[in-house]
Amino acid sequence: METPGSQSSLHRANLERVVRAVRMAGSLTQAEIARTTGLSAATVSNIVRELKDGGTVEVTPTSAGGRRARSVSLSGDAGLVVGVDFGHTHLRVAIGNLAHQVLAEEAEPLDVDASAAQGLDRAQELVGRLIDASGADRSKIAGVGLGVPGPIDVESGTLGSTAILPGWSGTNPAEELTARLGVPVYVDNDANLGALGELVWGGGRGVKDLAYIKVASGVGAGLVINGRIYRGPGGTAGEIGHITLDESGPVCRCGNRGCLETFTAARYVLPLLESSHGAGLTMEKVVRLAREGDPGCRRVIADVGRHIGSGVANLCNLLNPSCVVLGGDLAESGELVLGPIRESVSRYAIPSAARRLSVLPGALGGRAEVLGALALALSEMGDSTLLDGTLTTATPVFT
Numbered sequence: 446m447e448t449p450g451s452q453s454s455l456h457r458a459n460l461e462r463v464v465r466a467v468r469m470a471g472s473l474t475q476a477e478i479a480r481t482t483g484l485s486a487a488t489v490s491n492i493v494r495e496l497k498d499g500g501t502v503e504v505t506p507t508s509a510g511g512r513r514a515r516s517v518s519l520s521g522d523a524g525l526v527v528g529v530d531f532g533h534t535h536l537r538v539a540i541g542n543l544a545h546q547v548l549a550e551e552a553e554p555l556d557v558d559a560s561a562a563q564g565l566d567r568a569q570e571l572v573g574r575l576i577d578a579s580g581a582d583r584s585k586i587a588g589v590g591l592g593v594p595g596p597i598d599v600e601s602g603t604l605g606s607t608a609i610l611p612g613w614s615g616t617n618p619a620e621e622l623t624a625r626l627g628v629p630v631y632v633d634n635d636a637n638l639g640a641l642g643e644l645v646w647g648g649g650r651g652v653k654d655l656a657y658i659k660v661a662s663g664v665g666a667g668l669v670i671n672g673r674i675y676r677g678p679g680g681t682a683g684e685i686g687h688i689t690l691d692e693s694g695p696v697c698r699c700g701n702r703g704c705l706e707t708f709t710a711a712r713y714v715l716p717l718l719e720s721s722h723g724a725g726l727t728m729e730k731v732v733r734l735a736r737e738g739d740p741g742c743r744r745v746i747a748d749v750g751r752h753i754g755s756g757v758a759n760l761c762n763l764l765n766p767s768c769v770v771l772g773g774d775l776a777e778s779g780e781l782v783l784g785p786i787r788e789s790v791s792r793y794a795i796p797s798a799a800r801r802l803s804v805l806p807g808a809l810g811g812r813a814e815v816l817g818a819l820a821l822a823l824s825e826m827g828d829s830t831l832l833d834g835t836l837t838t839a840t841p842v843f844t
């Protein structure tokens with residue numbers, strides 16, 4: 446047993462700090478590791494040498510600000526992480542290594558009415574196929590991140606009622622996928638994973654406070670505060686879709702009237718274009734038509750942007766994030782939606798809350814959630830797995 450505060454437990458804590466910093470950033474120079482961990486340059490240098498000798502990290506020459514530097518990343522063959530993302534009509538899986546390289550990725554269509562068991566069976570198959578195709582070793586899976594489009598109860602891990610995948614309500618998707626894959630599975634909702642994805646792999650790199658707004662079948666926000674996802678005790682944080690915009694507006698699925706969602710989500714917006722553009726429109730098509738100059742679609746997208754902007758203005762007043770990233774199909778319309786969002790923010794937010802805000806389109810498109818699932822696995826897997834070599838003794842049960 447190590448005594449807390451002893452020389453060896455202090456050394457162990459420093460090793461873990463360095464490994465965690467590199468694990469979440471992908472790669473860092475030694476100077477960046479020192480800044481992130483608060484350790485001295487000499488300590489970082491000693492720890493990196495020890496980790497390199499043990500095969501945990503790789504060190505490659507790079508340049509930082511024109512000066513020669515050494516870039517430290519976790520060793521590519523130290524372990525694997527898996528991302529699984531369920532959406533309204535798709536299943537997407539990615540396999541990555543601990544050095545943040547994506548080794549394989551694939552999406553396939555999913556029947557909305559499929560049960561959770563059917564969906565998770567499909568995920569198990571796809572994970573197995575991609576691991577084999579990438580030539581990776583199944584016994585090296587350190588963790589799986591799982592994204593679902595609905596609220597997860599933080600204590601029980603069960604999925605609350607979701608209009609998006611109705612057959613999944615009341616199930617415990619992480620437990621069920623763990624039983625199939627035999628490795629730890631960490632679950633979160635799609636908006637939180639989109640936020641993590643953009644923070645670790647996309648437009649939010651290097652930012653500490655970020656809000657990711659996902660407008661699709663519903664409207665949700667993933668909130669990153671001081672580099673970490675903020676979930677709240679019940680996992681409900683970020684329900685920006687249910688901010689009241691109009692007391693006498695349309696009745697929302699939550700039972701209130703005039704929620705932001707009733708002015709922005711696809712099922713409320715698409716019917717507005719039915720009489721002029723016919724039935725069977727999708728948000729993706731409306732965005733394409735708007736980009737081609739269709740005035741009706743442009744108008745609808747600008748209105749959606751202004752309404753989202755009202756919600757973002759409230760968010761700015763409360764949290765003062767430095768960056769708001771817009772995800773989902775709508776982000777593909779670029780300035781057609783971002784312009785009106787900025788306009789509403791400058792109109793409704795307190796000037797000092799909005800002054801330093803950047804409003805950006807997501808850099809990852811439809812991949813944000815699955816890459817966020819990889820980031821979740823990287824964040825939750827723990828360092829003892831790496832430092833004690835227990836990873837190689839894990840025995841996955843899935844075939």
Ligand SMILES: [Zn+2]
Nearest residue numbers: 687697699704
């Ligand atoms: Zn509502």
